[in-house]
Amino acid sequence: MGKGRYLLKRLLYIIFVFFIISILMFFIYKLMPGDPVEIMLGDSKLNMKPDAYQALYDRTAEMLGVNRSLVEQYFIWIGNMLTGNFGYSTQYKQQVAQVIGTPMRNTVMLNMLAMVVVFVISIPLGIATAVRKNTAFDKTVQVVTIIGYSLPSFIIALLMIFVFAVKIPIFPISGVRSPGFSGTGIEMALDTLWHMALPVIVMSISGIGGITRYVRAAMIDVLRMDYIKTARAKGLREKVVVYVHAFRNALIPVVTIATGWVVGLFGGSIVIESVFLWPGLGKMLIDGLLQRDFAVVLTMQMFYVVLSLAGNVIMDIAYTIVDPRVRLEN
Amino acid sequence: MPNENQNGRKVLLDIKGVKQYFPVKKTKFREKQRYVRANDGIDLEIYEGETLGLVGESGCGKSTFGRTILQLYPQTHGDIIYYKDGKPIDLKKQSAEEMRVLRKDLQLIFQDPYSSLNPRMTVGQIIGEGLTSHGIFKKGDPAMKEYIFQIMEECGLATYMFNRYPHQFSGGQRQRIGIARSLALRPKFVVCDEAVSALDVSIQSQILNLLSDLREKAGLTYLFITHDLSVVKYISDRIGVMYLGNMVELAPAEELFANTLHPYTEALLSAIPTTEEDSGRERILLEGDIPSPVNPPSGCKFHTRCRYCQEKCKQEVPEWHDVGGGHYLACHFPLDKKKG
Numbered sequence: 206m207g208k209g210r211y212l213l214k215r216l217l218y219i220i221f222v223f224f225i226i227s228i229l230m231f232f233i234y235k236l237m238p239g240d241p242v243e244i245m246l247g248d249s250k251l252n253m254k255p256d257a258y259q260a261l262y263d264r265t266a267e268m269l270g271v272n273r274s275l276v277e278q279y280f281i282w283i284g285n286m287l288t289g290n291f292g293y294s295t296q297y298k299q300q301v302a303q304v305i306g307t308p309m310r311n312t313v314m315l316n317m318l319a320m321v322v323v324f325v326i327s328i329p330l331g332i333a334t335a336v337r338k339n340t341a342f343d344k345t346v347q348v349v350t351i352i353g354y355s356l357p358s359f360i361i362a363l364l365m366i367f368v369f370a371v372k373i374p375i376f377p378i379s380g381v382r383s384p385g386f387s388g389t390g391i392e393m394a395l396d397t398l399w400h401m402a403l404p405v406i407v408m409s410i411s412g413i414g415g416i417t418r419y420v421r422a423a424m425i426d427v428l429r430m431d432y433i434k435t436a437r438a439k440g441l442r443e444k445v446v447v448y449v450h451a452f453r454n455a456l457i458p459v460v461t462i463a464t465g466w467v468v469g470l471f472g473g474s475i476v477i478e479s480v481f482l483w484p485g486l487g488k489m490l491i492d493g494l495l496q497r498d499f500a501v502v503l504t505m506q507m508f509y510v511v512l513s514l515a516g517n518v519i520m521d522i523a524y525t526i527v528d529p530r531v532r533l534e535n
Numbered sequence: 536m537p538n539e540n541q542n543g544r545k546v547l548l549d550i551k552g553v554k555q556y557f558p559v560k561k562t563k564f565r566e567k568q569r570y571v572r573a574n575d576g577i578d579l580e581i582y583e584g585e586t587l588g589l590v591g592e593s594g595c596g597k598s599t600f601g602r603t604i605l606q607l608y609p610q611t612h613g614d615i616i617y618y619k620d621g622k623p624i625d626l627k628k629q630s631a632e633e634m635r636v637l638r639k640d641l642q643l644i645f646q647d648p649y650s651s652l653n654p655r656m657t658v659g660q661i662i663g664e665g666l667t668s669h670g671i672f673k674k675g676d677p678a679m680k681e682y683i684f685q686i687m688e689e690c691g692l693a694t695y696m697f698n699r700y701p702h703q704f705s706g707g708q709r710q711r712i713g714i715a716r717s718l719a720l721r722p723k724f725v726v727c728d729e730a731v732s733a734l735d736v737s738i739q740s741q742i743l744n745l746l747s748d749l750r751e752k753a754g755l756t757y758l759f760i761t762h763d764l765s766v767v768k769y770i771s772d773r774i775g776v777m778y779l780g781n782m783v784e785l786a787p788a789e790e791l792f793a794n795t796l797h798p799y800t801e802a803l804l805s806a807i808p809t810t811e812e813d814s815g816r817e818r819i820l821l822e823g824d825i826p827s828p829v830n831p832p833s834g835c836k837f838h839t840r841c842r843y844c845q846e847k848c849k850q851e852v853p854e855w856h857d858v859g860g861g862h863y864l865a866c867h868f869p870l871d872k873k874k875g
Binding site for chain 1 (some may be wrong): 563592605635638649651652655664668700716717720734
């Protein structure tokens with residue numbers, strides 16, 4: 206079976222899973238207590254005449270489509286969802302598509318940067334510790350990484366704020382941009398980057414801890430193999446042995462972990478976004494839940510679903526690239 | 536020639552008092568560091584063009600010895616002199632880069648054809664990598680492909696296998712890839728570490744014949760490590776017997792079988808299965824397990840399991856000496872004396 210057919214099959218499977226999850230999500234959210242119409246109208250109930258309020262209520266309900274049958278509502282919702290109409294946010298009184306753009310950009314920006322930092326540091330560090338196994342250097346890194354890995358991110362966040370914003374105030378502690386900032390595009394980018402420093406440092410510390418340890422463990426396993434001795438016996442340079450022979454073989458477990466971790470990044474940043482008041486998706490999800498803004502929450506949930514399904518396919522494809530023994534079958 | 540010994544044989548490798556200790560992980564903080572004595576003082580001369588068989592039970596340090604000669608482990612003690620075109624080179628004193636260059640001459644065939652080939656590389660890459668690394672060919676040289684094809688054919692591999700990955704081959708084919716890989720560098724000395732043990736008998740004989748053919752064609756010297764005595768008898772010029780990190784007997788193949796002197800060798804030889812129903816041979820069973828190489832027995836290490844053991848064996852370490860005709864031995868009471 207060719208690659209194309211496999212991918213097609215995989216795609217069909219993903220679409221199927223997507224619909225199943227969307228049905229589950231939709232009905233679970235409908236089961237939650239709270240009347241979205243009332244929440245949307247808010248205080249108007251208190252300062253309007255009952256008749257006028259009832260008329261407003263009916264109009265709003267009609268607009269939100271909540272007085273139709275649940276099955277009908279689902280089909281309307283999923284139809285809108287697929288055509289890019291994510292619904293109306295009762296909280297922001299705006300289309301979700303308009304509300305969600307900026308936070309998504311903020312989150313993706315933050316996570317991408319954190320991801321790059323994590324991989325750039327942890328992969329060479331993991332390899333270096335595996336090669337120098339049981340030396341003082343390795344043991345130090347082991348201790349440091351397990352601390353970074355096991356401390357909850359909000360503690361690291363508070364520590365970093367204490368060090369880099371209180372003791373040595375070099376980084377801002379919240380927001381995306383300095384208040385009242387104006388300047389050219391490059392200056393603006395630099396200002397944003399400066400604001401990203403603390404959240405990125407915090408996110409990287411926990412990520413580096415985990416990934417370094419995975420890379421080290423995978424490399425140690427591989428370095429023990431006979432084919433590494435073969436490579437040395439061939440008379441290859443040690444660099445070639447470590448980076449070409451060993452690392453390529455250590456990539457499989459690393460790819461698995463890294464993909465899962467990248468997908469988790471988008472949802473996992475709720476805590477960090479709250480601590481640093483970073484207007485991203487995580488903060489938006491929490492606000493949406495608290496305000497029972499179903500359109501926003503459902504849209505975001507579906508975003509995570511798509512993300513993890515896509516992550517799985519990417520992982521499969523990545524396997525075939527790093528390992529010739531893996532073929533895309535069944 | 537400086538590398539000629541008193542018998543007029545050309546020595547390729549002169550191994551003197553080689554020890555290879557591996558540290559044992561400490562369980563208590565103040566514990567004294569202990570070592571696995573995998574090789575505990577081995578003296579050996581390997582002659583040019585010969586096949587030296589090395590036998591012994593599992594865990595006696597045969598493989599370690601082979602790898603130590605090739606400096607895949609940094610040796611704890613002793614000297615290994617390699618005579619490159621008659622010039623002595625002390626392998627221990629070579630820098631990593633000098634040793635890397637010398638690896639062209641000193642090659643290894645691994646026991647396990649499954650784990651010793653990198654699963655991410657094609658056969659062509661596996662064989663070709665060493666060639667470019669030693670500058671025999673430049674990367675992308677079309678002549679290299681020709682050369683690899685030639686080597687593959689010599690080793691009984693079809694050329695269409697060039698672009699395949701190791702997992703697409705059977706055990707026998709993979710072992711041939713391993714052999715092709717090491718022989719592509721045109722080495723002088725090859726350590727065959729249980730090179731045929733993982734294969735079934737029909738393929739074993741094919742590979743053994745292949746190795747003998749290649750030896751004649753290319754003037755190779757083999758150190759043939761195995762626990763299979765019928766294999767070693769078939770292929771070797773001389774046979775060395777190891778027990779618990781030491782060489783206990785070394786003799787030309789015929790001599791070792793005809794005139795066995797060490798009780799351990801006697802026990803090993805009696806364990807070779809025969810097809811004759813009643814060969815009248817006494818089967819000598821060694822009692823107990825092989826003692827721990829961390830804490831080996833005093834005196835002669837074999838005394839705990841030797842049926843001729845005397846008081847002297849428990850106290851004194853027997854000396855490694857020549858009993859004549861290139862027959863070396865480390866035993867206080869060689870067998871023929873007892874018989875006589």
